[in-house]
Amino acid sequence: MLIIADNLHVLHPTIARAVELLDPAPIMDLVRRCAAAGAQAIDINCGPLKKDPQHHMTFLVETVQAAADLPLMLDTTNAAAMAAGLAAARRRPIINGFSLEPVKLARMLPLAQAHQADIVGYLLHPDSRVPLEEEEMMGLALNLFEVYCKAGMDPARLIIDPVIMPLGWADGARHNRSVLTVVRNLPDLLGTPVRTMAGLSNLASGPMPLARKIALEQAFLPMLAAAGLTFALANVLHAPAMETARLSKLLLDDFVFTG
Amino acid sequence: MLIIADNLHVLHPTIARAVELLDPAPIMDLVRRCAAAGAQAIDINCGPLKKDPQHHMTFLVETVQAAADLPLMLDTTNAAAMAAGLAAARRRPIINGFSLEPVKLARMLPLAQAHQADIVGYLLHPDSRVPLEEEEMMGLALNLFEVYCKAGMDPARLIIDPVIMPLGWADGARHNRSVLTVVRNLPDLLGTPVRTMAGLSNLASGPMPLARKIALEQAFLPMLAAAGLTFALANVLHAPAMETARLSKLLLDDFVFTG
Numbered sequence: 001m002l003i004i005a006d007n008l009h010v011l012h013p014t015i016a017r018a019v020e021l022l023d024p025a026p027i028m029d030l031v032r033r034c035a036a037a038g039a040q041a042i043d044i045n046c047g048p049l050k051k052d053p054q055h056h057m058t059f060l061v062e063t064v065q066a067a068a069d070l071p072l073m074l075d076t077t078n079a080a081a082m083a084a085g086l087a088a089a090r091r092r093p094i095i096n097g098f099s100l101e102p103v104k105l106a107r108m109l110p111l112a113q114a115h116q117a118d119i120v121g122y123l124l125h126p127d128s129r130v131p132l133e134e135e136e137m138m139g140l141a142l143n144l145f146e147v148y149c150k151a152g153m154d155p156a157r158l159i160i161d162p163v164i165m166p167l168g169w170a171d172g173a174r175h176n177r178s179v180l181t182v183v184r185n186l187p188d189l190l191g192t193p194v195r196t197m198a199g200l201s202n203l204a205s206g207p208m209p210l211a212r213k214i215a216l217e218q219a220f221l222p223m224l225a226a227a228g229l230t231f232a233l234a235n236v237l238h239a240p241a242m243e244t245a246r247l248s249k250l251l252l253d254d255f256v257f258t259g
Numbered sequence: 260m261l262i263i264a265d266n267l268h269v270l271h272p273t274i275a276r277a278v279e280l281l282d283p284a285p286i287m288d289l290v291r292r293c294a295a296a297g298a299q300a301i302d303i304n305c306g307p308l309k310k311d312p313q314h315h316m317t318f319l320v321e322t323v324q325a326a327a328d329l330p331l332m333l334d335t336t337n338a339a340a341m342a343a344g345l346a347a348a349r350r351r352p353i354i355n356g357f358s359l360e361p362v363k364l365a366r367m368l369p370l371a372q373a374h375q376a377d378i379v380g381y382l383l384h385p386d387s388r389v390p391l392e393e394e395e396m397m398g399l400a401l402n403l404f405e406v407y408c409k410a411g412m413d414p415a416r417l418i419i420d421p422v423i424m425p426l427g428w429a430d431g432a433r434h435n436r437s438v439l440t441v442v443r444n445l446p447d448l449l450g451t452p453v454r455t456m457a458g459l460s461n462l463a464s465g466p467m468p469l470a471r472k473i474a475l476e477q478a479f480l481p482m483l484a485a486a487g488l489t490f491a492l493a494n495v496l497h498a499p500a501m502e503t504a505r506l507s508k509l510l511l512d513d514f515v516f517t518g
Contacts, residue, residue, distance in 0.1 A: 173510060180485060219506035222478045223485040226439060247478035251432060 001225045001249055004073055005039035005236040006201055008064065010046040019046070019056055027060070028067035035068040037236040038246065042068065043096060044085065045075040054084035061088040073120075073233075079107035086115045095119040097161065100126045100144055109151050116157070120197055121148060123162045123182070130163055132171055134178040137162055138189055141182065145190050159195045159231065160186055164202040167216065176203065176220070183227040195230035200241075217241040222248040260484045260508055263332055264298035264495040265460055267323065269305040278305070278315055286319070287326035294327040296495040297505065301327065302355060303344065304334040313343035320347040332379075332492075338366035345374045354378040356420065359385045359403055368410050375416070379456055380407060382421045382441070389422055391430055393437040396421055397448055400441065404449050418454045418490065419445055423461040426475070435462065435479070442486040454489035459500075476500040481507040 007030060010016055018026040031042060044060050046053075057076065061084075064072060072093040074085040082095060097120030098108035112119040123131060123140045131137045141160060148158055162182045165175040183196045203220055204213035217234065218241050224232060225248040236242055266289060269275055277285040290301060303319050305312075316335065320343075323331060331352040333344040341354060356379030357367035371378040382390060382399045390396045400419060407417055421441045424434040442455045462479055463472035476493065477500050483491060484507040495501055 167510075173512065177511060215502055216506055216510070218477055219481045219503050219510055222481040223507070223510070226482040226485060243474055244478050247475055248482070251426075251475070251478055251482070252436060253432065 001229050001245065001252075002040045002231050003038060003236060003242065003245055004041040004043050004197075004231050004233045005034040005037075006043050006045065006199065006233045007034050007039075007235055007237060008042055008044055008060075019060065022059055024059075024063040024066065027063045031064050031067035031070075034236050035070060037239065038242050039068075039070060039236045041071040041073055041094070041231075043073040043075050043233055046081065047076065053078045053081035057081040057085040058088040061085045061093075065090055077104070079111065082108065082111055086111060086117065092117050094159065097122055097159075099124040099128075100140065100147065101128055102126060105147065109148070109153065112157065113151065113153060116154075118157045118159060119153075120159045120161050121145075123160065130165060130175070132175050132178070134181050137178055137182045138185070141186055141189060145194075155190075155192045155194065159197050161197040161199065164198050164200065164220075166202055166205045168206045180223055180227045183224060183229050187228075196228070197231040197233060198224055198229055200224075200232050200234040214238045214241050218244040221245050222251075225249060225252055260488050260504065260511075261299045261490050262297060262495060262501065262504055263300040263302050263456075263490055263492045264293040264296075265302050265304065265458065265492045266293050266298075266494055266496060267301055267303055267319075278319065281318055283318075283322040283325065286322045290323050290326035290329075293495050294329060296498065297501050298327075298329060298495045300330040300332055300353070300490075302332040302334050302492055305340065306335065312337045312340035316340040316344040317347040320344050320352075324349055336363070338370065341367065341370055345370065345376065351376050353418065356381055356418075358383040358387075359399065359406065360387055361385060364406065368407070368412065371416070372410065372412060375413075377416045377418060378412075379418045379420050380404075382419065389424060389434070391434050391437070393440050396437055396441045397444070400445055400448060404453075414449075414451050414453065418456050420456040420458065423457050423459065423479075425461055425464045427465045439482055439486045442483060442488050446487075455487070456490040456492060457483055457488055459483075459491050459493040473497045473500050477503040480504050481510075484508060484511055 010019055014026050042064055046057055046060055072089055073096045074082055074093045075096040076082055095112050095117050098104040099122040121144045123137050131140055162179045164179055165172045167173055187193050200217055204216040221244050269278055273285050301323055305319055331348055332355045333341055333352045334355040335341055354371050354376050357363040358381040380403045382396050390399055421438045423438055424431045426432055446452045459476055463475040480503050
């Protein structure tokens with residue numbers, strides 16, 4: 001399990017202001033702290049970027065690259081911004097992402113195709129509804145995989161995200177139990193060792209003491225790791241959760257234990 | 260997943276001395292702290308009890324019962340002590356335990372039969388070796404289950420423990436990964452919803468800072484819970500691990516989340 005930092009989010013006031021002013025310092029500082037905390041990649045979440053999207057995304061990619069030599073994941077629904085980010089990146093980034101939603105299929109798959117980039121596919125209904133049951137998720141995964149392959153894409157470049165739901169939502173816990181099963185069973189279902197991702201910060205989103213958010217992440221991360229999750233997208237500045245992630249990987253690896 | 264406290268161990272100097280002097284106070288104090296920490300049952304581990312075993316076990320059972328109204332698990336290889344404990348207990352305790360080792364089969368199974376008690380069966384070879392591979396564990400589970408059923412015992416009273424190995428041992432991590440798979444697959448293998456137990460304190464036994472022991476327990480407990488473990492035998496005074504256990508159960512249950 002690799003950890004991708006979700007800390008760089010344009011909705012955070014400090015980051016929003018830095019992007020507005022094209023001031024690299026606060027962004028570089030955050031990225032360096034994420035790298036020091038153990039991030040193995042950085043998700044650049046710049047939202048829809050209504051104003052000057054290409055310019056802002058290029059600025060973000062260049063700034064993050066200047067701060068840390070880590071793989072990037074580009075997280076925007078704006079296709080022009082995504083294209084600009086792909087062009088600005090030194091290494092091929094991961095596109096985050098698409099789903100069976102028609103606009104995502106139309107805009108994001110061709111970019112992944114053109115750049116031979118890895119891309120995250122979310123298990124959502126075409127009308128954006130989140131599935132609840134395991135069978136429903138598995139059905140969506142089959143559809144998504146079929147659409148993806150029919151577009152001529154390489155199955156080895158797909159990363160499937162079954163979408164963790166906030167525990168505060170009705171049926172959130174039940175949905176998240178299904179996420180564990182889906183992560184475990186997707187490679188068998190699709191007949192290929194497909195990679196998986198899960199956005200851990202969804203789990204305990206909403207008003208809640210920080211210590212409790214982190215404790216919930218600590219309980220769910222090892223379950224995801226043992227289910228075979230490839231990428232956890234997480235707040236890497238939650239130190240105890242990162243320690244749990246590190247020890248989970250260690251427990252699931254062959255290693256010589258030195259205390 | 261229910262938590263059984265493994266804190267009451269006769270090898271702890273305070274407990275050894277209290278048993279020697281037949282002084283209930285230190286034992287009652289420990290049991291009350293375990294109950295307050297969330298223990299759902301108490302394991303009375305009195306070792307082989309070479310001197311006056313029946314009397315000491317009776318004293319322990321009566322003292323624990325006076326301190327907390329919790330189910331008991333009796334943990335001794337001494338059959339006379341086990342019989343005395345079974346006689347002294349108000350509620351039918353769990354017998355801990357037997358395995359394919361001939362002496363355990365000969366001494367413990369008849370006690371479980373006579374008292375209609377639940378009993379823990381360890382996945383060990385007849386010569387006491389710990390199995391390493393999953394297939395080896397599954398083979399032992401089949402043998403154990405067959406021997407158990409042929410003795411006329413009720414499958415619903417069996418609890419199988421696949422024996423967590425210290426991480427410090429060669430192949431400890433590999434063995435413990437197999438433990439997860441075995442816990443998950445035993446009900447299918449045996450064709451009955453057999454209950455399982457795991458002794459978490461084995462994981463990080465040996466010299467290691469306490470914070471690291473607890474962090475390792477925090478990483479492994481959610482994996483065991485998600486695999487469907489029935490009973491975790493653990494040090495319930497490791498507060499962060501108990502919080503992780505509580506939240507793991509919550510994540511795996513249907514519940515209304517209230518923050």
